[in-house]
Amino acid sequence: MRKIIAIDLGGTNLRVALVQNNKILKYLKEKTPKDKQKLLDLMSKLIENLMSKDVKAIGVASAGPLKEGVIKNPPNLPLKNFNLKRYLEKKFKKRIMIANDADCVALAESKLGCKKKNFIVLTLGTGIGGGIVINGKVYSGNGYGGELGYIILNQESFEESWKGNRGNCKKPLLINDKKSKKIIKNTIEILSKGIGSLINIFDPEIVILSGGIKETGDRFLNQIKKKTKKYILIPNFPEIKWTNLKHPGVLGASLLIK
Numbered sequence: 001m002r003k004i005i006a007i008d009l010g011g012t013n014l015r016v017a018l019v020q021n022n023k024i025l026k027y028l029k030e031k032t033p034k035d036k037q038k039l040l041d042l043m044s045k046l047i048e049n050l051m052s053k054d055v056k057a058i059g060v061a062s063a064g065p066l067k068e069g070v071i072k073n074p075p076n077l078p079l080k081n082f083n084l085k086r087y088l089e090k091k092f093k094k095r096i097m098i099a100n101d102a103d104c105v106a107l108a109e110s111k112l113g114c115k116k117k118n119f120i121v122l123t124l125g126t127g128i129g130g131g132i133v134i135n136g137k138v139y140s141g142n143g144y145g146g147e148l149g150y151i152i153l154n155q156e157s158f159e160e161s162w163k164g165n166r167g168n169c170k171k172p173l174l175i176n177d178k179k180s181k182k183i184i185k186n187t188i189e190i191l192s193k194g195i196g197s198l199i200n201i202f203d204p205e206i207v208i209l210s211g212g213i214k215e216t217g218d219r220f221l222n223q224i225k226k227k228t229k230k231y232i233l234i235p236n237f238p239e240i241k242w243t244n245l246k247h248p249g250v251l252g253a254s255l256l257i258k
Contacts, residue, residue: 002056004257005047005094008101008249009062011076011126014039016046017247018055019254022112024247026050036078044091057095058088059253061104063129067143069098076126097256103138103146104252105210105243106131110138111255113245116205119238120198122148123249124211128194132202153193188223195224195240196231203236210243218242 001021008015011032018026028046033039047058062084063074069085071077088096099107106121110133117136123129130148132139140146195207209221225240245251 003052003054004254005050005055005058006250006253007043007047007058007060007062008104008247008253009043009060009077010101010249011063011074014043014046015247015250016043016050017250017254018050019250022251022254024250027247027250032077034078036082039078040087047088047092051092055094057097057257058092059104059256060084060088060096060098061101061249061253061256062098063127064100064102065144065147066098066100069096095257099253099256100129100131100140100146101249101252102129102131102148103140104131104256105129105208105248106133106138106252107255108245108248108252109133109208109243110136112251113243113248114206114208118202119204119206119208120148120202121208121210121243122195122198124191124209124213130198134202148194148198151194151197153190153197184220188220188227191224192227193231196228199228199236199238200231200233203234204238206238207240208243209240210245210248214242 003018003020006017006019014030014032016028017024028049030042030046033042062071063077065072069083071079071082071084073080085096085098102121102123105123109121119133121131128149130146132146199207221242228240229237
């Protein structure tokens with residue numbers, strides 16, 4: 001099978017990989033520049049480092065909202081109303097496919113991870129992304145659906161509540177001071193309300209959590225599970241688990257190429 005260059009464009013990190021037959025052959029990671037031109041230059045440089053004649057196409061998983069290759073107004077990227085698809089096509093003369101990063105994680109889970117037909121993915125990183133799979137297909141509504149970070153909790157969005165705590169969330173259970181305990185408690189409350197609301201709406205088989213917060217481990221996850229039950233109104237309580245995939249965003253981006 002021919003090779004694919006897969007890009008995971010996040011608010012904190014830019015990941016570019018060479019993928020063949022769902023296996024990552026080479027993997028590059030850099031901090032995402034906050035300047036538009038610097039970001040485009042770095043992305044192009046990383047692509048060039050992996051480019052060869054047997055590369056079939058380029059798949060991109062990007063923070064949204066986005067549609068038809070145009071990055072609209074993502075809060076964590078310096079790309080506003082920018083046609084990234086056209087830019088990459090012109091520069092590399094390859095077929096380009098671009099989708100929401102959380103949708104790509106959902107695609108990777110559907111094909112390579114949990115392999116369920118009806119489930120939800122939450123990507124917990126710089127912000128909160130969401131992927132919804134219904135009857136084995138990623139759901140995106142009229143093109144912009146799946147922005148699960150923008151359901152409203154306590155007069156602010158899931159995303160805004162998350163950002164208020166995220167910066168102090170790196171391995172939080174290793175810290176025992178009073179302030180850290182409060183942050184942990186607030187983070188668990190935010191996640192549990194959001195996850196509980198989504199379970200009530202979609203009745204999924206499973207909820208997959210992805211992103212840097214996975215480093216907090218199973219103890220933190222178990223507290224989320226326990227608290228989430230408080231907000232479930234339907235009789236079904238699905239499994240909530242960390243993703244088993246190492247680089248789900250990159251893998252999902254590669255799966256955009258068929």
